[in-house]
Amino acid sequence: MATSAPDTVADGKAHGLQALSETVAADTEALADDRAEAVNAKHNRPLYESPPKIHPKQAKGRFRRIKWIVLFVTLGIYYLAPWVRWPRGEGIPDQAILVDFSDRKFYFFFIEIWPQEFYYITGLLILAALGLFLVTSVFGRVWCGYTCPQTVWTDLFVQIERWIEGDRNKRIRLDQARWTLAKLAKRTAKHGLWLLVAVSTGGAWVFYFNDAPQLLGDLFAGTAPTPAYVSMGVLTATTYLLGGHAREQVCTYMCPWPRIQGAMFDENTLLVSYRWDRGEPRGRHKKGDSWEGRGDCIDCNQCVAVCPVGIDIRDGAQMECIQCALCIDACNDVMAKVGRPPNLIAYETINAPERRAQGDYSGIRLLRPRTLLYSALIAVVAGIMVAGLSTRATTDVNVLRDRNPVFVRLADGGIRNGYELKVLNKLHQDRTFEISVAGLPGVRLFNPVTREEGTVALTVPADSVGSVKLYVSLPKGHVTDGTLEDGSAAVDFVIRHDATDTRVVETMPFRGPN
Amino acid sequence: MSTRETDEPTGKETTGHEWDGIKELDTPLPAWWLYTFYACIALSMVFFVLWPSWPIPTADGWTYTKGIVGYSQRQRVEQLTAEARADLEQEMEAMRDLSLAEIRTDKALMPIALKAGEAAFGDNCAGCHGSGAQGFEGFPNLNDDAWIWGGSLEAIHQTIENGIRWDDNPDTRYNVMPSFLSDGILTREQVGQVVQYVRRISDQEHDAAKAEQGAAIYDQQCGFCHGAQGKGMTDLGAPNLTDAIWLYGGDVASLTETVSYSRYGVMPAWEDRLDPLTIKQLAVYVHALGGGEPVATADAGSATTPATDDGGSASGETRGGL
Structure with missing residues (x-):
């Protein structure tokens, strides 16, 4: 097409056209190149691939x-x-391990956990994670x-x-x-x-x-x-x-x-490894052949045959490797048969070949910053959990103060605050708790429903929560005498059950006018 | 332009894109991934068929495919609400026939009555008395222990039923305090003296001389309703003037306003609007807010009553001390 341009065109333009025609010719040549490949052709872009089936061989050892x-x-x-x-x-x-959803309890032998105490499970999971980190940093996967x-x-x-x-x-x-x-x-x-x-x-x-x-x-x-x-x-x-x-x-x-896991490994982590410095150069070996000038690996592929994830450990550390060590068993079997020392594949640190080359045959380093850190963290978390479990209270009290209204002025000029008490009876017996208040002069406790005054009784069945609405009032004389500092003071709720030697004190704010 | 090339170490092709020297391997997905994806699509079809899914526009607005299971969240809510009602039907029936005092001392029914009363209070009463029944100026605080028309269960019940100064109800609680100044009964000066006297009997700062003069006027004009001692009379709806509770304020300005021009608070009669059971529950609830006056019968001995299970809730939580 460029060659058909009229001769009358200006020189410069003609020059440009010639260049263009050369390019086109070159392109045509490239198109004719039988080595060119449609790199994006359908058969070249498999989006999905069935993984090859793995038939792991029985290992012994x-x-x-x-x-x-x-x-x-x-x-x-x-x-x-x-x-x-x-x-x-x-x-x-009476089941030793039971997650009881209907009663919202978790039983583990002598331990019983309520939903409010789910942090024990959190602690257990943290312990499990840290344990995994520690073991991984020492022994790999x-x-x-x-x-x-x-x-x-x-x-x-x-x-x-x-x-x-x-x-x-x-x-x-x-x-x-x-x-x-x-x-x-x-x-x-x-x-x-x-x-x-x-x-x-x-x-x-x-x-x-x-x-x-x-x-x-x-x-x-x-x-x-x-x-x-x-x-x-x-x-x-x-x-x-x-x-x-x-x-x-x-x-x-x-x-x-x-x-x-890669983040947990370092050069001192024990991993299932092929000792390439001893095994290479690999090659078939006939009985009677010399072992001089060659490695111990006879390329029998037994390590590959037993591998449950279908990899070749001799390629080095790989993400797919679950470190089941079956290749060690397979290889040791073969090494015994050909009369070579075992552990051509072995638990070994990444820096081992290098250290061997330098004549360093010392053992692995267990005390490393990360193992010490993980151990310390495990000790701390376990300590907190043991302390928590051993001092676990059999009675738990939650007090909620009314906020609407914040306080009520009584006819005699006194001030009254409302509270809701929830008492968790974690013992396997019914208990009647005695509730009283202290800590404020002239303070008076009142149950508006039963109209009990002074001391209120609350029976909580075994293993459950009881709640009661209570009013605490402060007489007029103490409303203005400085007992309420900036309109606020503290009042102690005392929850007692003498038969089980239980006494819980819960301090709550008491509010009045400023 | 992207150039696909073979990655040396893996022998796999790259996607041909490069970001700051980082190339991505074009690794095919495992086929099971694809099958899982197809299975999810198939499962979504099952959902479409079984449950409501597609919106459909019609001339009258939107509708939707109902699904062959016939599930509807709205119907489910209605069903659950009806079930909950049916569950409580027996208790509600029982409450209908019991007196207020009997409900209050019934350990099984009282928690239900309180909850029902609380709900009814929020719907009907909170608008004036506040969501915490704390009241506002002119609308009494129902938590305190001062009652204009009486704080017994029956008195509260009657007030709710018939209202206060509610013209449409013949049994409504009714009184009118004279407007002592505008009706020409007292002079401005006399009003001021009475106000000082009221402040004296309510133990507030006052002008002793004026209060002394006001005492005589009080005996003449106010004592008939508010009592000689100023303790009030609940039968007449005359407030106690010696306590710390003021419906319209106990300061000089508020008291002067009240004495001069009177007040006329109104509460609707609820017997025309609510069913008798709800009014009962409201009375019990308001009575238990803390200021209710003691019930003469059956209160003794309830102090040590054991807690009862509140309808077998799954949490194992019980409401005790009733």
């Missing part, structure tokens, strides 16, 4: 044994704890690798899969095999067992919120409360999906912890 023990202990606690009894007395639930419910249940689900379908290679073959009756039978058995585990997991959960033996009967009779069935259904579904199907996807994509 010390860490696998530890994991089995942890699995039995944690699952045992989870399934059996609601059945432990702890007699507390007539009319009070041991929580993820051994005790996290996701890990424990996934382990159980994989083991069931292994029992029915065989180990790694058999499972891979079964996945690829055509559908036959045998495959159908295996799959049915596997999913059936998975669902059984899932149902009992959801079932165990609801026992923490109701009397377990009673609820078990109700569940089968179909008379349990609807929330119990809904909770069971939801937990059954999540256990089956997360333990059977989602597995490592939960750790990699759903859980925030792997992303946070």
Whole structure:
């Protein structure tokens, strides 16, 4: 097109057109380039990708044994704890661990917590978080690798899969095999067992919120409360999906912890690591070959085969790694067979290879600023909680002062204030408290409903809250004699129950005219 | 322009965008993410079908798809309100037949009566007497222990029922204080003397000489209603002039105004507006505000009555000391 420009155009313009024609020619050449690729073509932009299926191989060794023990202990606690009894007395639930929503109490063996005392739970959660920080900064992700419910249940689900379908290679073959009756039978058995585990997991959960033996009967009779069935259904579904199907996807994509943990690691943290300085250069090794000039890694890929998250530990620390240490077991097995020392993969600090290179074989440093800080914080929080629990009052009094009106002038010129008293009786017995006032000259207590004067009785049933409306009045003589400074003074409510040696004093403001 | 390139360490493509040297990997989402998204959309469809969802404009205004479950929050509220009413129906019926004193000493009914009275007070009485029944100038404070027309349960009940100076009610409480100055009964000077006397008997600062002169005028003009001692007479609705409570103020200016031109406060008769049960509950509530005069019967011995459960509330909280 540029070449068709008339010759009569000015020189400058002709020059420009020539330049343009050259560009176009170059472009045409580029378009003809068979190496050019439509980088944004549909097949080049997969927005979604099914994660590859992982078939972890059975590992054998010390860490696998530890994991089995942890699995039995944690699952045992989870399934059996609601059945432990702890007699507390007539009319009070005797379940050792019970979250009683209907009566708004939380029972944990000898501890009983009311909604007002929820800060104990907060303290417990803070302790758990700090404990996790401390353990992570010393041993890495041991929580993820051994005790996290996701890990424990996934382990159980994989083991069931292994029992029915065989180990790694058999499972891979079964996945690829055509559908036959045998495959159908295996799959049915596997999913059936998975669902059984899932149902009992959801079932165990609801026992923490109701009397377990009673609820078990109700569940089968179909008379349990609807929330119990809904909770069971939801937990059954999540256990089956997360333990059977989602597995490592939960750790990699759903859980925030792997992303946070990096902040807890430092160069002295023990992590499951491949000792590359000893293993490299890796390569196949035939019996009788020399070990001179090569590393100990024989590239057998056993560490990869047992990995439940499908990574290669030899690539270094990775976010996906839950530090279950099964690759250590797998590698030690192989090292023993080829006659090399164990622990080519081992719990090791990040700075270990560097220190080895410098001939430093000292142990790990446990006392570091962050471990000391976490330990100190744990000690402080635990101390506060123990102090709080051991001095927990069996009687709690809340007094609310009337604000509308702030005070009432009486016919005799005296001043009256209104208060609402709430007395929390945390003992497992009915108590009749004696309420009186003190601290102001000539002060008088009056219950406008019962018309009691001086001392008011308030009966509070066991384990509940009683409230009473009370009036306190100050005679005329003391309204103007300076008792009320700037229209305000303090009055003490004394709540007593002598039989249980209870005496609570609650000081409240008393207001009058300025 | 964005240039997509391959990231060395991961072997994955970048999105081609760069921010201050930071490039983003174009990692595909896991497929289950997509399925979860689809499942949420499917679930929302279920919601649309089951519950009210889409607004629909019509000629008469807006309506909406009702959903096959037929749920309506408005109906639910009405249902719950009706249930709550039905729950209390028995107690309310019982209260209808009981006397005021019987309600006041009934440990199960009294908390309900107080709550109902409080609600009715807020709706009907708070406009004049204040939300805390604290009153305003000309509108009595119902918390105190001074009662113009009587502070017994029955007296309070009658006042609420028939009102004060309410012309439409034949049984209304009625009195008129003369306007001593404008009616020509007293001179301005005499009014001033009576005012000083009233301040003397109410134990306030006063001019002793004037008060002495006012005493004679008081005996002549005021004592008939307010009593020789100035203690007032609730039967006549004549306030006690010796106490610390003043409906219109106890200062010289207010007292002078009252004596000279009188006052004429009005309260509606509520028997035409409220049902008898509500009036009973109001009487009990106002009586319990703190100033109610003692009930002659059944009060003795209630001091040690045990607390009772207030209708089995789930909180385990009880209202005691009744």
